[in-house]
Amino acid sequence: MDSIIFDVDGTLWDCTDTVAQAWNDMFEKEPDINIRLTGDDLKKLFGKLLEEIGAILFSDCPPERRRELLEKCYIAEDAALRDHPPLPYEGLEDVLKILSERCPLYIVSNCQAGYIERFLDATGFGHYFSGHLCPGDTGEAKAANISAIIRQNSLHSAVYVGDTLGDFEAAHQAGVPFVYASYGFGQVPAPDYTIDSISDLPALFRE
Structure with a gap:
């Protein structure tokens, strides 16, 4: 393993409330x-x-109205996360400190532009990560963005850490092993690896 790529929601924090x-x-x-x-x-x-x-959410609305409502959602969301940021999962900073000394860390999430930056600003964890991508930046879905991170940074043995079946499928489409964060939001029947807490990750990938 020469790098770790993380999902955000359900993997690094829970901002849903x-x-x-x-x-x-x-x-x-x-x-x-x-x-x-x-x-x-x-x-x-x-x-x-x-x-x-x-x-x-807006199945009865035409596409243009859906886009308008989503934009308003994300403006409201960004303000709320700026003013009342949730805590990251317990032990996350200790894990990032350990892992970032072993290999570069990245984030790939299916989110709007600016969301990953809001997470990094809210937590102060930006210095632990070497880069990030999302559909809002590239217009591409998660698998393509994982592949882009790998290609742009000349990675050869990346792993992806996430919490949903969609994360698992995207990781395998990108050709990388998947670490299932079982404490998150989804169910994954046959992951490559499983962690029950973010604090389990350093022991899974020792130096």
Whole structure:
């Protein structure tokens, strides 16, 4: 292993309660939208591409209105995460410190542009990571962005750490082993590796 690529939501932190409240506050200002979400609702949506989330939440709206609503969601979300950032998973900084001394670390997430930066700003963990990509930056889905990180940085033995079946499928499409964060949001029946806490990761990949 010469590098580790991480998902964010359900892998490095859980912001779903904060985001659900921000989106609900925005929905109240939209007379044609009668939706109220919980953090658990968002756990089922996070990790999907933004267009998929819009199609699920706003199925009765035309595509242009879906895009408008998603943009308003993400503006409200960004403000909430800036003003009331959730805590990262316990022990994460210790893990990142250990692992970043062994190999470069990266982030690839199916999110809007600016979200990964918001996570890094909120936690102060930006110095542990060597780069990141998302569909909002590239227009590509997770598998392509994992491959891009590998190609751009001349990596040969990367692994991907995530928490959903979509993460597992993207990792395998990109040709890298998958580490399943079982404490996260999803279920993965046959991962390559499993961790029950982020603190398990350094022992899984020793020097």
